[in-house]
Amino acid sequence: MKDQFVTALAEALEKEVSDVTPQDHFREYEEWDSLAVLSVIAMIKQNYGITIPRKEFDTLTTVEDLYIYIDSHRE
């Protein structure tokens, strides 16, 4: 599932899959802007059926953090 998540995240951010690794700080991506945030929220809702409250989202730093959050909350 982690590979699938990385692929989906790369797609949402319009990045090459090879440019996304679990250790990346996703907010530091060049593509990270207000639209990218919406794309990631949409991808997570579509693929995993959850929304991450902003307060909790703000505590997540790396791609792996995102994945761990989703894995422990998904439907």
Place this chain on the structure above:
Amino acid sequence: MGAKIDRMAYYLPDSVLSNTDLASINSGWKPEKVEKKVGIRNRHIAKKGETALDLAEQAARELLVNANPDEIDFILFCTQSPEYLLPTSACILQDRLGFRTDIGALDFNLGCSGYIYGLALSKGLINSGLCKKVLLLTGETYSKFLSPDDISNRSIFGDAASATLICHSEDEHLGEFEFGTDGRGADNLIVNNLTARESYHSDSNAKPELFMNGPEIFNFTIDMVPPLVKKVLAKNKLNKDEIDYTILHQANKYILEFLIDLVGLQKDKCHIDMLEYGNTVSNTIPIALKDAIDRGIVHAGDKVLLTGFGVGYSWGSTIITI
């Protein structure tokens, strides 16, 4: 016995803020991406000294060309940019539009859900026999709450006003309504300075300033809209396939496309057009409805699903018959 929309008009201020204009303010801002993803190229912006009340007056004048102003029994004005703290903007409109003095007039403060609530209030007034013809106005100038360097909000919001005449009719054209409210989201879209909570008085030249937590509003929207649509369909004893056209609040193209997919609606039967207007808050639904009627997309007898959602949080939905 029922109520129906008799006619509609809308008014856009003359000044236009284009993507090219915004790109010249901030070189890092990408106009092509905004047009492609957000679906907005231009927004109309009220001039200094031009208010939501002025815009609503223009929309009402256009609506009432060749109409007898004495027929209006009630003015409902939806705005979050009132002319003054007091008096009520709708009272000023009564005078400007030359209406009778034995009519009712009130403002109500709602944003993107406002048009749905306005239709519901109009239906209630008419069906209870309190009056026969309601003038429902929406007018908004969020641009006045945005600082010049707030590019992301300035790229989204546009100013506008609409006017809808709602009349008594033999058949019911305004269907059942579904409402929703969750004040826990109040802080996520707010103008909280120069208010009762803060202070109306200021030593500086401070202006009201709008704050929007976009991601959190998006979270709210995607959690709330699918069940809302489901409930309003059930209340009206209709299924998705029986809806001829759907108009969701035109927040932005990206959000709409995602919602349409999430709800499972047919994209070609859903309105997505804010290219020349931007997000005009309570005006998006009436503008879209009038455009859809004028362009021949929606015809007499069609069932149209209307859904508004946003600031409050507040949401509402209904199904009307054209």
